[in-house]
Amino acid sequence: MAKQWGGRFEGEPDALVERLGESVSFDARLAVHDIRGSIAHATMLGAQGIISKKDARAIVRGLGDVEKDIKAGAFVWRQDLEDVHTNIEVALVERIGDAGKRLHTARSRNDQVSLDVRLWTRDQVDRIIELCRALQAVFVALAERHIDVVLPGCTHMQHAQPVLLAHHLLAYFEMFGRDRQRFIELRKRVNVMPLGSAALAGTPHPIDRKQVAKALGFDAISTNSMDAVSDRDYAIEFCSAAAIAMMHLSRLSEELILWSTPEFAFIEIGDAFATGSSIMPQKKNPDVAELVRGKTGRVYGDLTALLTILKGLPMTYNRDLQEDKEPLFDASDTLQLCLAVVMRMLPSIRFNADRMRAATRDGFLEATDVADYLAAKGMPFREAHEVTGKLVLYCIRAGKTMPELSLDELRQFSVLFAEDVIGSLAPEAIVRRRATLGGTAPSQVRAALRRAKQAL
Ligand code: ARG
Numbered sequence: 001m002a003k004q005w006g007g008r009f010e011g012e013p014d015a016l017v018e019r020l021g022e023s024v025s026f027d028a029r030l031a032v033h034d035i036r037g038s039i040a041h042a043t044m045l046g047a048q049g050i051i052s053k054k055d056a057r058a059i060v061r062g063l064g065d066v067e068k069d070i071k072a073g074a075f076v077w078r079q080d081l082e083d084v085h086t087n088i089e090v091a092l093v094e095r096i097g098d099a100g101k102r103l104h105t106a107r108s109r110n111d112q113v114s115l116d117v118r119l120w121t122r123d124q125v126d127r128i129i130e131l132c133r134a135l136q137a138v139f140v141a142l143a144e145r146h147i148d149v150v151l152p153g154c155t156h157m158q159h160a161q162p163v164l165l166a167h168h169l170l171a172y173f174e175m176f177g178r179d180r181q182r183f184i185e186l187r188k189r190v191n192v193m194p195l196g197s198a199a200l201a202g203t204p205h206p207i208d209r210k211q212v213a214k215a216l217g218f219d220a221i222s223t224n225s226m227d228a229v230s231d232r233d234y235a236i237e238f239c240s241a242a243a244i245a246m247m248h249l250s251r252l253s254e255e256l257i258l259w260s261t262p263e264f265a266f267i268e269i270g271d272a273f274a275t276g277s278s279i280m281p282q283k284k285n286p287d288v289a290e291l292v293r294g295k296t297g298r299v300y301g302d303l304t305a306l307l308t309i310l311k312g313l314p315m316t317y318n319r320d321l322q323e324d325k326e327p328l329f330d331a332s333d334t335l336q337l338c339l340a341v342v343m344r345m346l347p348s349i350r351f352n353a354d355r356m357r358a359a360t361r362d363g364f365l366e367a368t369d370v371a372d373y374l375a376a377k378g379m380p381f382r383e384a385h386e387v388t389g390k391l392v393l394y395c396i397r398a399g400k401t402m403p404e405l406s407l408d409e410l411r412q413f414s415v416l417f418a419e420d421v422i423g424s425l426a427p428e429a430i431v432r433r434r435a436t437l438g439g440t441a442p443s444q445v446r447a448a449l450r451r452a453k454q455a456l
Helices: 015-021 024-047 053-071 084-102 109-145 165-190 209-215 225-230 233-259 287-311 319-348 353-359 367-376 381-398 407-411 427-433 442-455
Strands: 150-155 158-164
Touching: 024 053, 024 084, 024 109, 024 209, 024 319, 053 084, 084 109, 109 165, 109 225, 109 233, 109 319, 109 442, 150 165, 150 353, 150 427, 158 165, 158 367, 158 427, 165 233, 165 442, 233 287, 233 319, 287 319, 367 381, 427 442
Parallel strands: none
Antiparallel strands: 150 158
């Protein structure tokens, strides 16, 4: 077991304290970012004359070698060295000797860890932005392929009005568009350079923070050292955006699960994304969608964990902050996996257009249009609503659908009904009339598709 940092300690840490305090088992994945940050820091120290140029060069070269070892899987991570930062620093000193001991000049692990996590998060944000975009493109392709399909649109899970399947699919295009936007937005707040804050108060060394920020591609530099070492807002924002995106994936999953029941039979999910049962030979279960729905819970948990870890922290760095990483990593991994899987599952789905069209016969989807018809002929809408309600009741009792009623039958309820009502109640006709901006009319959905392609 390693001795504590520096000369202050004579005793060894308790064995359980090491297990409690180590983070290398999960923060080792920050290694590449830690090394990138250290290279920028050492280069700056050399350029500013804080350490010799020769030492700076040795550090940069040594860190490059350590990185090679890590990437080759040849690096031995030591839990007794606590975290990724110390592991790499100790390995550097083992390699290059005393020059390596100068790397930590004008730096603390407090600003170092924040730097690493910000660099790591920025990379994940960029990947997620691209994944959201790609998923949006899948919805556009699906919508284009099913532009003629109508199905019942629901509110309260009850048949409401007919809609185009393409319109329904493009609703998800909008959701994942907002998710993409959220990650683009929060990237600005992730991409702030904390190094130079040192432990909490800044450093007396004449460092050049701008140089480091430029070398690492940061857009901004933190302006309060105390805030910088204790701020994890960016991680919370990340988890929050991830939770919202998972919520969208979960809603989609729920719908796919429902639609693949025999009661709906609107879709069949491809074999590659369904599973069988160990006992019931007939089963084809939508496990992938269920898992995505289930994993939404853990990402909510990640967000809740982060919020809770932070809520009681006085200024500035507190070791509690080490607990930020696992929820952050988990939220990122889970979201990226789920986005990628859903993106592959969607094109495997066979949409049953006949079933969807047939379902529009049930549930009086044309009722609003009947009321609108009467209102257009001059009847006050409230009255038209009442008359149409009575018509619905008549149909239920007679076991008929509205389009099956003869003009004579209709005229028993209102003399305003005329020839033009016949044929106006087909789902395609109903859909066509909803041509307001953002409505489900084919003209509007085509316009939405054009906008969508432009946005991608
Ligand atoms: N592993 C630590 C963390 O993730 C690094 C910073 C440790 N700083 C300290 N003063 N103990 O937060």
